[in-house]
Amino acid sequence: MERPNIDWSNLSFGYMPTDVNVRCTYKDGAWGELRLTTDANISLHMAATCLHYGQEAFEGLKAFMGQDGKIRLFRLDENAKRLQSSSRGIMMAEFPEDKFREACLLAVKENLRFVPPFESGASLYLRPLIIGTSPQVGVKPAAEYEFILFVTPVGPYFKGGFKTTPFVLMREYDRAAPFGTGVYKVGGNYAASLRAGERAHELGYSNIFYLDAKEKKYIDECGAANFFGIKGNTYITPKSTSILPSITNKSLMELAADMGMTVERRPIAVEELAELDEAGACGTAAVISPIERIDDYDEKKSYVFSKDGKPGPISEKLYNRLRAIQYGLEEDKFGWITIVE
Numbered sequence: 001m002e003r004p005n006i007d008w009s010n011l012s013f014g015y016m017p018t019d020v021n022v023r024c025t026y027k028d029g030a031w032g033e034l035r036l037t038t039d040a041n042i043s044l045h046m047a048a049t050c051l052h053y054g055q056e057a058f059e060g061l062k063a064f065m066g067q068d069g070k071i072r073l074f075r076l077d078e079n080a081k082r083l084q085s086s087s088r089g090i091m092m093a094e095f096p097e098d099k100f101r102e103a104c105l106l107a108v109k110e111n112l113r114f115v116p117p118f119e120s121g122a123s124l125y126l127r128p129l130i131i132g133t134s135p136q137v138g139v140k141p142a143a144e145y146e147f148i149l150f151v152t153p154v155g156p157y158f159k160g161g162f163k164t165t166p167f168v169l170m171r172e173y174d175r176a177a178p179f180g181t182g183v184y185k186v187g188g189n190y191a192a193s194l195r196a197g198e199r200a201h202e203l204g205y206s207n208i209f210y211l212d213a214k215e216k217k218y219i220d221e222c223g224a225a226n227f228f229g230i231k232g233n234t235y236i237t238p239k240s241t242s243i244l245p246s247i248t249n250k251s252l253m254e255l256a257a258d259m260g261m262t263v264e265r266r267p268i269a270v271e272e273l274a275e276l277d278e279a280g281a282c283g284t285a286a287v288i289s290p291i292e293r294i295d296d297y298d299e300k301k302s303y304v305f306s307k308d309g310k311p312g313p314i315s316e317k318l319y320n321r322l323r324a325i326q327y328g329l330e331e332d333k334f335g336w337i338t339i340v341e
């Protein structure tokens, strides 16, 4: 196998062309066979529903090369189920779970030379998506859909080591509404978050912190990541009808419980931030992005979680355990791993 000439350790979270991608078409009420293509472009009708009415949902998961030379996919069944839930949420055809699994394995196997080596700390990112493709001018769901899965190598999130960054809480932006599409992984939510994200970056923060859109009292999400806090021996994460159910957060909750911690999933009032010992954002990209402080932009006050840039001990422990399972350094006692054979 001839490896491409890539500086694996210095890869960003960007797009790099790989050998092939996987496609599947839904037509006449059924999904067809998986196809492989070298074409990175798609030919689309100009009246396709994804272009006008936002019929698009996606997923994100990673494949890791272990020290033992085995390639591991993390919790892909959860991604398959969530893509189905997102599809139901915006009335698209649901992609079957077994086909999803098959597509992930095929995409990794056909792009093996792009799986970063263990030592680099990098991984292969899988991006499955579904779009409504048939023409429609009246507002209603498409009759035809396309599933696409491409892969691209991505660098280690923390290049200078696992460290904290500042977040900003602003009440003038919402990502999603209660009972809206926040619980679905759809492109429209990301479009709705771009202005807030840019504003936070301009102000020197790594990300934006959202409160619930209705009452502006409770913590919702941070950027496109779930929030969690550590208070003594308790792992706390918000519960709301506009949060995307993160698979990383779900895994961290299971690990925290396994480590003897109490796990609470409940509404968290913004003032409770003052009582937390540690705070972090979590998602596939970084696993945990520990929070240095949250500046409340409107109330002109700060909640500080780290004074020296170092993450708290429990965040660090959770991060190390999850990474160890992903790279096969710790036994997979939860059954989270699929080995690419």
Ligand SMILES: *Cc1c(COP(=O)(O)O)cnc(C)c1O
Pocket (backbone or CB within 6 Å): 060, 185, 221, 223, 224, 225, 226, 244, 245, 246, 247, 248, 249, 282, 283, 284, 285
């Ligand atoms: C994808 C996503 C997350 C993180 O989910 P993971 O399954 O952990 O990657 C969190 N919030 C939003 C809004 C997302 O889109």
